[in-house]
Amino acid sequence: MHIIIATPECAPVAKAGGLGDFAHGLSRELALQGHRVEIVLPRYDSLRLDRIDGLRKVFADLWVPYHDGHVRCDVEHGEVDGISCYFIEPHSEQAFFRRGRIYGEPDDPVRFAFYARALLEFLFKSGRQPDIIHCNDWQTGLVPVLLYEVYARLGMDRTRVCFTLHNVGYQGWTDDQVLRVNGLDVERLMTADRLRDPGNPDAVNLLKGGIVFSNFVTTVSPRYAWEVQHTEQGYGLQSLLLQYDDKFGGVLNGIDGDMWNPQTDPLIPAPYGPETLERKARNRSALRERLRLADGPKPVVSVVSRLDRQKGVELIRHGIFYALEQGCQFVLLGSALEPALQAEFAQIARELETHPDCHLELGYDEELAHLIYAAADMILIPSVYEPCGLTQMIAMRYGCVPVVRRVGGLADTVFDANYSDRPFAERNGYVFDDFTPAGLESALGRAIGLWRRHPEYFRQLRLNGMRADHSWAQPAQHYQAIYRHIRVQRSDGVD
Numbered sequence: 001m002h003i004i005i006a007t008p009e010c011a012p013v014a015k016a017g018g019l020g021d022f023a024h025g026l027s028r029e030l031a032l033q034g035h036r037v038e039i040v041l042p043r044y045d046s047l048r049l050d051r052i053d054g055l056r057k058v059f060a061d062l063w064v065p066y067h068d069g070h071v072r073c074d075v076e077h078g079e080v081d082g083i084s085c086y087f088i089e090p091h092s093e094q095a096f097f098r099r100g101r102i103y104g105e106p107d108d109p110v111r112f113a114f115y116a117r118a119l120l121e122f123l124f125k126s127g128r129q130p131d132i133i134h135c136n137d138w139q140t141g142l143v144p145v146l147l148y149e150v151y152a153r154l155g156m157d158r159t160r161v162c163f164t165l166h167n168v169g170y171q172g173w174t175d176d177q178v179l180r181v182n183g184l185d186v187e188r189l190m191t192a193d194r195l196r197d198p199g200n201p202d203a204v205n206l207l208k209g210g211i212v213f214s215n216f217v218t219t220v221s222p223r224y225a226w227e228v229q230h231t232e233q234g235y236g237l238q239s240l241l242l243q244y245d246d247k248f249g250g251v252l253n254g255i256d257g258d259m260w261n262p263q264t265d266p267l268i269p270a271p272y273g274p275e276t277l278e279r280k281a282r283n284r285s286a287l288r289e290r291l292r293l294a295d296g297p298k299p300v301v302s303v304v305s306r307l308d309r310q311k312g313v314e315l316i317r318h319g320i321f322y323a324l325e326q327g328c329q330f331v332l333l334g335s336a337l338e339p340a341l342q343a344e345f346a347q348i349a350r351e352l353e354t355h356p357d358c359h360l361e362l363g364y365d366e367e368l369a370h371l372i373y374a375a376a377d378m379i380l381i382p383s384v385y386e387p388c389g390l391t392q393m394i395a396m397r398y399g400c401v402p403v404v405r406r407v408g409g410l411a412d413t414v415f416d417a418n419y420s421d422r423p424f425a426e427r428n429g430y431v432f433d434d435f436t437p438a439g440l441e442s443a444l445g446r447a448i449g450l451w452r453r454h455p456e457y458f459r460q461l462r463l464n465g466m467r468a469d470h471s472w473a474q475p476a477q478h479y480q481a482i483y484r485h486i487r488v489q490r491s492d493g494v495d
């Protein structure tokens, strides 16, 4: 099959969080399983050019219809870990993708709506008629709308769209001007059954457009699929998602086994595996040295996260002080978009600056993230909601035990050491329910207690996590089944 991945992120060249890992991991696995896969991204000025092979301009003067005229774009091509990637660069006054960062600009909906339009114009003008466009999150919400409303009539009528929701908390709300400037019929589309936001009749909801116009919609874990249909985690889209139940389902994400492999990871000083777990201690020493933490027999509790309300920042804050009180070390690597959260954590970092057992690193740092997974004994993930969550899966691969709140994909992947009904070999962490300090302490306290009093049992939990299969092989099969289900059959029978 010919599959286009439409995504605002792809690790490691343009990554703000888990969506970057998803696009990279799924694309690589689909290509390995024999498909023609192409990723199309905006050409951000913040792209990590050092991770792209053979970058060159392949399409000059792509004139993309916009407002009453056109925006001239260039398209570059390069390979990222062997995956074929196209990067679209508009030359316009707004400098849509020359902002020094991927997200967080006041005109984000306008920037990404243009990306959707430019992507389709590129496919059309370059003569591509893929079997599937796999879209991701609100940034690509206009892709299926434009395909159906504009490009199908121009002949792109055999392409089908699979749309994955990575976070229903962000829906791309904006005004109807965004439809007009991208050549769409406002009267026709601003209706309750199409793109009008259910909560605000004046707003366009780009994510809703993606859901309504796609042939199939997935989200990134079965538990989150249920939550967005039946709880306030649907952020106003519950009834829409129930209405489209027959084209909706959850597919648990994988993680890339090459990028996240403690046995071969070039970013950690002492690679190790289940048979050489004792070498983890060398990574712990390296982390302590790098962050100027004291040496000694204390467990390292960690957080690697975007600092966002979704991630349970109040409980992360509580976790820092609780872990220190319990005689642990605490390391946080956190990136915040919201200025208030950035300021709040910067303040805590200042308070604890000279503490020998604590370090808060604010910002995004790929290499430090790898070292933390390799060094830490526990990772804390007290999310308010979590569509899938990759950090618990990565941590487990590195023998770091997750302590998580039982929501979304965390509930589907972490099984409590004491209370799970699974066989012992499948228990791999600690789980709590209540979004309260007491809830968090009930799980983190048990984890610390086990580390201290029953190290052999704690080691077994680490091994259980390391041996679990979280590869992309199965999820990619699942997506292929969805693609086959929605695609237009070819008369020559070639898959």
Ligand SMILES: Nc1ncnc2c1ncn2[C@@H]1O[C@H](COP(=O)(O)OP(=O)(O)O[C@H]2O[C@H](CO)[C@@H](O)[C@H](O)[C@H]2O)[C@@H](O)[C@H]1O
Pocket: 016, 017, 018, 019, 021, 022, 166, 167, 220, 253, 304, 305, 306, 333, 334, 335, 363, 364, 365, 366, 369, 386, 387, 388, 389, 390, 391, 394, 409
């Ligand atoms: N400060 C920092 N520095 C370096 N690396 C950092 C970092 N903060 C986070 N990361 C890395 O970014 C990734 C984050 O994964 P998450 O599952 O937490 O994704 P996120 O919530 O962004 O994405 C959404 O999409 C993903 C993919 O579908 C879902 O798993 C998730 O639930 C949903 O919220 C991990 O690879 C982590 O190591």
